[in-house]
Amino acid sequence: MAGRVVVVTSGKGGVGKTTTVANLGTGLALRHKKVVMIDADIGLRNLDVVMGLENRIIYDLVDVAEKTCRSINKALIKDKRLSNLFLLPAAQTRNKDAVTPEQMIEIVEALKDEFDYILIDCPAGIERGFDNAVAAATEAIVVTTPEVSAVRDADRIIGLLQEKELYEPTLILNRLRPDMVRKGDMMDVDDINDILAIKLLGIVPDDEEIIISTNKGEPAVLNNHSKAGEAFRNIVRRIEGEEVPFMSMGGEPGLFGRFLKMMHGK
């Protein structure tokens, strides 16, 4: 059976696409799926760093597209922790035009039969890099943070995905701060759902562990004490088709909080 090809995109930069890909890829591999992550952010590659695989790169996506390396398998880097997880890194010294959407389709087609999941890390923006990342995908995950600007860009991206016939993208809401939502200082899930109106795949709380794990090159999903890691593990299960209830964002409002909520009629 051919694998699922999922693009992770957002429009806006810095909302956590790469972190999401690293965690979902690792999470799926932990469940014994054969996974390859493709970094489509040519010229600004990060996924290798987040995975801690930077020093193992020999060939990259552009080499594969231009057929500089003899076979696609030569460019795949095996993860240092999980033997069924692979990375196809982006080229750092080229730009987005170095690969065409047709080449991306060709590359993905070559990988499809061998893997259960192909996760594509889409660059920010809506130009060539986006076209490349989306070209071969059959599913899309949109990542946003609870900020008006990120939600606006996510909305734009959902429109563009639909133009590319990816009609039912799902949403990951990243870096939610429950304390701020409770105080009414941050958009909450309902506000965002109101605008984007697509299926919510998961909510990832803001978590300092993520910064530490990103810097260490160790996805948070491997860390059992990380709240964000737990959220990503739940998302992985939902991707696999399980019904998983959304986790409580910690610290339910106390008596006073509930009273305030009542006063605001929510």
Add this chain to the structure above:
Amino acid sequence: MLLPAINPLNADELVFKGLKQGLTLFIPEKGPFQHWLAVLDQRLDEAKTFFQGGAILVELGERKLAPGELAGLRRILAKYRMRIKDFNPLGKKKLNPRPKERPLLPSGALLVKGTVRSGQRLENEGDIVVKGDLNPGGEIVATGDIIVLGALRGVAHAGAGGNMQAEIIAFTLAPVQLRIAHIFSRAPEERKGRLGPEVAYIKGEKIVVERL
């Protein structure tokens, strides 16, 4: 130019008015046509941002245009991306101050299924009905009415081209900006509460919003 001193050609006599039929340019009957063209050119140049192009009506009264004069008028309007939809909307009955009621041109409505998202823009000669939301960053432009069967949070321009009777209706009206004909309005900075279905239309020279 030899003109009667008691009747100077006051530039203010050339006016744009919103009639029921649409935005209308009134060119005075008196005086050489070339003069009024120069006035028009200057007026449009001063108000470039106000007149955003589109089709207008031209009221000439009893004046008859020579072919060259008509071409001159068209040329100046074209410079500001405007064109002439029709002449003399007031008809010949100049004594009747009420503009003659004319049925609106029958036109097809555009039915949009789903949400109009940021970066998407829809245009239609006629009405537009959206079965979904209009999100911030999205735009809808119709020469007729706009009806959003959901939340209108983006930019809606009804009556584009000058139809001042056009209306904007939404189940939740929370726009970034509303435009009807040539009139613009911004939503108040802070609007509390959802008020249910509302309609926006032109009253006087302003856009007003009422519960439907």
